[in-house]
Amino acid sequence: MVKRKVAALEKVDADLVSLQYKIRRDPKSYTQEFYDQWLAYDAQRQIFISAPATASSDDVKKFHDLVDLVAHVADLYPDLTAPYATHLKDLLNRHHAILDPELREKVVGSLVLLRRKDVIDSTSLLTTLFPILVSTPSKTLRALLYTKIISDLRESNSKATNHRLNRTIQTVLHNLVTSDRTSSKGIWATRITRELWRRQIWTDAKPCDVMKEACLSDNEKVVVGGVRFFLGGDKEREEMEDESSGDEVDLRKVKHQSGINKKSKKRAKAYEKALDKVKRQERKKKAPHPLNFSALHLIHDPQGFAEQLFQKHLQNTKNKFSLDNKLLVLQLVTRLVGLHKLTVLSLYSWFVRYLTPKQAQVTSFLASLAQATHSLVPPDAIEPLIVKIANEFVSEAAASEVAAAGLNAIREVAMRQPLAMNETLLQDLVLYQRSKDKGVVMAAKGLQSLYREVYPEMLQKKLRGKAATIGLRSGEVKLRKFGEEDEGGIEGLELLVKYKEEQKQKRADQAQADGEDKEKDSDDEDGFNSSDWEVGSEDSDDDSESGWIAVSSESEDDEPPASKRPRTKSESEAPDLVDGEDKEKEDAAAEADRVSKLATTSILTPADLAKLQELRRQAQIDKAMGTTTSRKKKELLAKHIEDGVTAEDIELPATLGKKTTKEERVALAKEGKPSREEHKSTQAIRKAKKEAEGKSSTNKEKARKKNFLMTVGKARAKNKRSLVDTQKTLRAHIARSKSGGRRRNGL
Template identity: 40%
Template sequence: MVRHNNQLPNNLTQLQNLVKRDPDSYKDEFRQQLAHFETTLEIFNLNPSQYNKKLDEQSMFLAQVTQCYQNDMKTFPQKIVDVLKTHNTVLHNDMRLALCKCLILLRNKNFVSAFDLLELFFSLIKCQDKNLREYLKTHIITDIKNMNMKNKDMKLNSTLQNFIFTMLRDTNVKTAKMAVDILIDLYHKNIWNDPKTVNIIADIGCFSKVMKVMVASLKFFLSRDEEEKPESDSEDEIDPRDTMISNKFNKKTRKREKMVDKVKKIAKKMKKRKAKAPIFNFSALHLINNPQGFAEKLFKQVESSNDRFEVKLMTLDVISRLIGLHNLFLFNYYPFISRLLMPHQREVTRILQFSAQAAHELVPPEVMEPVMKAIANNFITERNSTDVMAVGLNAVREICARCPLAINEDLLRDLVQYKSYKEKSVMMAARSLIQLYRQSMPTLLHKKDRGRPSEASLELKTKEYGEIDVKDYIPGSEVLLDKTKVSEKLDKNQKSVESDDEWIDVASSDSELSITTDSEDSDDDHVKEDVNEKRKKPAKQKLTPEEIEEKIKTAREVAMGKIFSDEDFKRIETAQIKKNLSGVKRKKAVVDEEEESSELVKLADIENIHKKRKHDKNARLESVLKGREERDKYGYKDRRKNVNCSKTNREKRKTKSYQMVKHKARGKVKRSFKDKQIAFRNYLIKQKKMN
């Protein structure tokens, strides 16, 4: 029987394998296939709308072996490009995709330049083929990423960027949307994260007539990758140390060995990840060249446009972030947003968030006045529900945290009166406002609301509009001088202890010596003296202005004459916290460290409403069940990878009835020593009889 293994003209996969191994030996077969391809291509050009399987297979085969016969294949890439350029809209979807794959394969082998391929692919985006568009988008992003992996070719990047920027201005919706998506993806991947890319998206994308492009550009400026995509690897759940220790004592099996190897690899990855330098991603809004002009253009667009309410909200959000980040002056923004501040308004909490984000210290109080009046009149009134009042007070607090002078003294004192309101949500919101002004501007509050004065509050200076409190010393650094004084005292004490070893002259006269024989009496006298000393000690007094000035002078001297270490800064920080603690009445009072004021206002801070918890059985049961949602099942852990596969006999035995397993439950019964003796005697008698 003859075996027909060599079917090279028909079996292109086998020929491809052999050509890659030994190109010279199969040159004739390759040229035969190349001639076939050219003939098939001429036939295909007569009817390009029909799918040609033979052309698909031959083009892919030639693309795979191009590197083996470079001289013969010089014109091959251009032929594929010509077919796609000539018949791009007429081609069958599968045929078009196959030819694109062929070109991508040639691009990976550097037979086609990146710019030529990019230009061709953008012309193919206009075709009615969604799968092709997604495929081409993925390839463009991956190709640019691979080019910038090892080193960045600035000239090539600039050429590609300029081409994509021109595509962003294209009138075709699909082309413009693809261009903006590619730019945003490459920015998020830290490849094209330069100001040029950001400013092009801002200047062209945000003012595009195509709604999809405009929305994508606005979302780009609102997106925050650090919060949206937290790193959640399943590998982090495994603790390598526990697995390694348990493997020492457990029975050694192949499965456990594989698991230990896997854990070792994970530990190595984790170590590498920790060793890497952290990447700090700045918000795209920081990279805008002309934020004032950009904000003004966006605001003009909002005022004159008839877009959907959601799009208007997105634009207002971007404007508020720009004003807050760059301390811009856009005075028309505040009256415009105050018209939307009504409790029944859709997405009103977000609008309150925008008004808080747009507040900063350089906004004049009279400009912020319409916003504050709108919130006070429309939200913080007793005709509204308690939730609405609480949200209004929270919004006032967030605005005042960024612009303390936004509210005048009379309005503040009126709002503070809600501290004793019957509903807890309103009461807590009012108290949070009091707490804010105690730390920033206590003079605006009524004397009884300022709280017990502490060292920190005495040092606090009320700032006027536009005033900047600049210090020529590090506050709290006087603590470091105290440390040096203590060390000097210790040195002196040590010297005095050393001098005690020398002879001391003692007076011999009885009048100078008073010797007591009773030890109990002497102890009582010492106790009395200690008590009297404690009584004589004066109470802790407030610091006078002269003492505060002396402290500042000391801090300035320390800052000028020393380079601070990390330990010194820690001591300074603890000293500053203690300043807040002094003067607090309660023993267990805890002063939390002030959170760094974030650039953006959190929506949760405005919507945060304190409510009395429900104590009925259904509410308690609901909270218990909610806590169990993501928790593992209590008890025995089933380590099977597939839940539907069979269990071991030992596990099956647990579910069987006792009658089925009682013979195994007894196990081996141990014989007594007497039974063993009888059995051994019988054995010996039997042996004798046999002999």
């Protein structure tokens, strides 16, 4: 659009901006002027609509300005401007493809402005913008509409969840995805849903349903959008939450600064803002934790969904998805199978084709296979796959990398379904620990240690190890039959019991020491201390290291000590084995009774449940790791609980003992260091960084940079001083340094 320069006089004459300002200050007196402009707007609209494609740039400019004016004051003259919103909607609906980009943006912006001034409601705005978002060929318009839609949805859900609006929009998205399965329009449904899921605006089952339909679409892009959501949406949500809670404000610092610096309105405002933010964060911390389910758990009918996904995108030979996208779908299917323990038998035979070392991205296939295995999969279905992996990957002829990956994959599969392994194969595979390659050795040892735990009979006697042999003899290590499950109960409840007892003990000790009143003590014994109810309330207790260590050190064996003692006795004294066993049973029964009593006699508060989960996880990690470094522990903790097996897990042992290349080492060294485009000293980089942050240089720096001619006079005068003057200066210097410098620091 070519803009003509406006002459000064004309500017004064036809200044819509100043008119807008005046109208807003005194709408009643300026009714006539507004009415004039309304008529002008109407005329201009007529001109524009009569030939929207060929409108001259002048006309477009004029129309643009008038639209802007009317939008800003529309709320002041509701009866005059009643048809305005409809006009804009019509204009956008009909001509969005040919409108001048600037004007188009203005029209969209005006509609949003009307929404903000409550002239129109959210539903009508979104139902206008959404079809255009889906159909417009312009990228900029799409980007604009997308941000506007998201921000409007956010805003209307900010105070309280607007269920009606959400339902409407979710239905629109659902229809968009299901109405035409071949079109790529569904991609917008997935994008919007994902964004709102990430921001925790939508957390229920309906958006998951939309995504489910997207996964079953025929269009590759839409499918990938849906699949990615299920695979990564929840992680994204958590990261977003961490991020938003991450930026802490140091209130003390702000207060201190406002005390030192010059007092100005701006600084006062900054302090108020910081205070407000801190308060908000406090409130957020105290607020009950939103109980958000992961998207994978909210899926309705996972069995049907997994089957459909598999048949449609993987089993179907006519499907032309790229390998990467197929792998994504496979990951989702196997995650569903593993998580919900589904039975999709054809999946396992489908895998056979892909389990060769030459297959591209075979480690991802192996990881998916491991993911798809669970205790309820018939061992017959998996055994041929294990045999195939062993034949294809694990042989003397295969590269060590390949063998390590194969062994590791077998271990991952066997971990989930130990019955799928046959004895000869296992014994053969375990022998690979004599290989020269470190990765292969580690993978084979991993397999061995797995079977020591779950099914030691399969291993050769000499490879069983002490603990497994003892366990076998005492009958403690038993193979779980197919389909066998633990007895019902709350997993890890005994840990909680123990933890509670410890806490009680500690409090009692403290009470004794402090001589506290009895009242509170009795309150504690009830276990209904009101402060224990909230999830966050026990955090202060957890943070103290003593509580942690006490729990972890005792639960290392994952077995209550009461039952441990008699067992060792029975082992050493063979004669009264029967007696001992009886006693053991009794003790175990008593223990079980005590544990179940907690669940039946008291109500587990949310805080208890949170603690229980934590203890369970800690115990699991301790058991798995034994005494490992804190770094590894942290890594394990960091891993999302519902994370599936990834290709990296399979490739991990192969990387052991490998020398890193120079590039990798350089990249590793560079990590976390300031970027260095050119050759520069560290100090220079630091200085540049400081400058970029808007901070000033040091006094030293300033003195160094001072113009020479400004300093030379003083330097000369110094040399010409009389002896007395010099003495005076030196004395003053000493006195000053004693009193804390010119600024009187420390006084």
